[in-house]
Amino acid sequence: MSIQAAAPYGDSPTKAGVAQYFESVSSSSSNPQHGHGGVEMADIANKNTAGAPVGIVCTEEHLGKTIYLETQEQPYAEHGPLVDGTRPGEETVDSRPDLAWSRIRHTMREAFSEFFGTFIIIMFGDGVVAQVVLSKDANGSYQSITWGWGIGVMLGVYSSGISGAHLNPAVTFANCLYRKFPWRKFPIYLVSQVCGAACAALIVYANYKSAIDQFEGGSMRTVPGYSTNATAGIFCTYPASFMTKTGMFFSEFIASTLLMFLIYALKDDGNIGAGNLTPLGLFFIIFGIGCAWGWETGYAINLARDFGPRLMTYALGYGHEVWSAGGYYFWIPMVAPFFGCAFGGFLYDVFLFTGESPINTPWMGLKRVIMPRRVDWSTVAAERAEAERAARV
Numbered sequence: 001m002s003i004q005a006a007a008p009y010g011d012s013p014t015k016a017g018v019a020q021y022f023e024s025v026s027s028s029s030s031n032p033q034h035g036h037g038g039v040e041m042a043d044i045a046n047k048n049t050a051g052a053p054v055g056i057v058c059t060e061e062h063l064g065k066t067i068y069l070e071t072q073e074q075p076y077a078e079h080g081p082l083v084d085g086t087r088p089g090e091e092t093v094d095s096r097p098d099l100a101w102s103r104i105r106h107t108m109r110e111a112f113s114e115f116f117g118t119f120i121i122i123m124f125g126d127g128v129v130a131q132v133v134l135s136k137d138a139n140g141s142y143q144s145i146t147w148g149w150g151i152g153v154m155l156g157v158y159s160s161g162i163s164g165a166h167l168n169p170a171v172t173f174a175n176c177l178y179r180k181f182p183w184r185k186f187p188i189y190l191v192s193q194v195c196g197a198a199c200a201a202l203i204v205y206a207n208y209k210s211a212i213d214q215f216e217g218g219s220m221r222t223v224p225g226y227s228t229n230a231t232a233g234i235f236c237t238y239p240a241s242f243m244t245k246t247g248m249f250f251s252e253f254i255a256s257t258l259l260m261f262l263i264y265a266l267k268d269d270g271n272i273g274a275g276n277l278t279p280l281g282l283f284f285i286i287f288g289i290g291c292a293w294g295w296e297t298g299y300a301i302n303l304a305r306d307f308g309p310r311l312m313t314y315a316l317g318y319g320h321e322v323w324s325a326g327g328y329y330f331w332i333p334m335v336a337p338f339f340g341c342a343f344g345g346f347l348y349d350v351f352l353f354t355g356e357s358p359i360n361t362p363w364m365g366l367k368r369v370i371m372p373r374r375v376d377w378s379t380v381a382a383e384r385a386e387a388e389r390a391a392r393v
Contacts, residue, residue, distance in 0.1 A: 077180070077356040078268065078356075080161075080267065080278070081165045081267075082164065082165055082266070082278060083164055083175055083181070084181055109162050110163040110164075110185070111188055111191075114189050115195055116196060117165055117167045118168075118194075118196035118200070118308075119196035119200045120155050120156040121200075122196070122200030122201055122308070123152065123200045124148050126200065126204040127148065130204055133215070133234055134211040134214075134215050135211075150283040150284070153286045154282060157278070163189070167304070168193065168301070168303070168337070168341075169186075169189065169190040169193055169302070169337075170256060170337035170341035171259075172185075172193075173186065173338055173342065177358070178359065180356070190304070193303075193308075194304045194307060194311075197304045197308030197309055198308035198311055201235045201312040201313070202312050205316060212231050212234075215229055217229060221313075221317050223238070223318055223322055223325045224325060225238065225326065226325070232322055232325075235312065236307075236309045236310040236322070237297055237298030238298065239298075239326045239329050239332075243326070247296065248326070249332050251297045252300060252337060253336045253343070255301045255340065256339070256344065257340040257343050257344035258285075259286075259301055259344065260343075260348075261348050262281075262285045263344075264345060264349070265348065266282065268348075289301065297332070297333070302337055303334045303337060306333040350364070
């Protein structure tokens with residue numbers, strides 16, 4: 001004989017709730033209509049950590065009075081920087097919520113956060129490239145560039161934890177696929193990231209305009225592959241002259257795969273996990289990718305980081321060549337990172353991650369595609385269902 005004890009206290013009861021339920025069962029043991037008599041509460045202890053959500057299945061011996069519990073913890077889910085905006089202090093109340101700007105800021109804070117996080121990345125990244133290139137390596141080297149980009153990403157993440165610090169449309173896309181990040185926020189994040197990168201590129205250009213004039217030999221603006229003194233490469237990436245289209249795509253794909261795989265490794269508390277040192281860990285990821293995979297295509301690995309500044313250089317007079325250079329290379333850093341980050345997240349979840357992910361559902365998530373349910377695809381519906389379960393506990 002078996003009974004389901006979870007029902008009276010919701011789908012995810014705590015041990016305290018289970019104990020309460022069995023206490024009521026035990027107190028009714030004198031009732032001749034009650035089939036299983038007294039309960040040995042000692043058998044409830046030490047089956048799971050206190051207070052942890054559990055799924056309960058209770059079985060009764062045919063002639064005995066002891067009820068044995070089998071418990072199963074609910075899968076854990078990742079939160080925090082590089083995944084979403086869940087963080088300590090999240091419920092902090094605005095000092096003046098009555099002000100109009102406070103309300104606007106609260107509504108737009110995730111967009112502002114992604115804008116300024118990406119803005120900071122480009123300020124340091126394009127800034128260090130400008131200094132190295134325009135000084136003709138007198139004030140830095142390729143090593144300086146990898147340091148500058150790594151530091152820029154680290155500080156950008158520290159600045160934009162409110163939104164989850166994606167700072168990369170491909171990272172946002174992967175989180176939508178594997179970490180239940182709301183799809184409705186994807187276009188908002190993408191636009192904010194591109195705009196932040198474009199505005200930062202404009203500021204870098206304004207700061208170094210005199211040096212660019214001197215380097216280019218006047219007001220002319222040129223692109224790599226069309227001039228020996230080209231400066232467009234300060235702001236966005238261009239491939240090495242020997243690269244084929246397949247090689248360009250593959251280089252960006254590999255670098256983006258590494259990026260997403262390692263981001264999920266940093267965030268996985270079921271692994272070592274980086275905790276509050278996640279931004280520092282990300283610095284080493286970007287630094288390492290730059291050292292190992294930066295030569296061939298400039299390791300854009302980010303649509304916003306490349307397309308925003310590229311669009312800005314076109315507006316500043318660098319000409320049609322910003323699109324046609326490298327055999328119309330411009331689309332590769334826009335597309336390849338999405339494939340790479342999706343594949344990197346897939347690899348990590350298939351082989352290492354045991355928490356909440358579509359990969360860890362029936363048929364590795366394909367059942368959700370073939371037999372879709374609203375609660376699987378709608379974050380709003382999922383949050384509502386979660387709230388209803390919590391209310392029943």
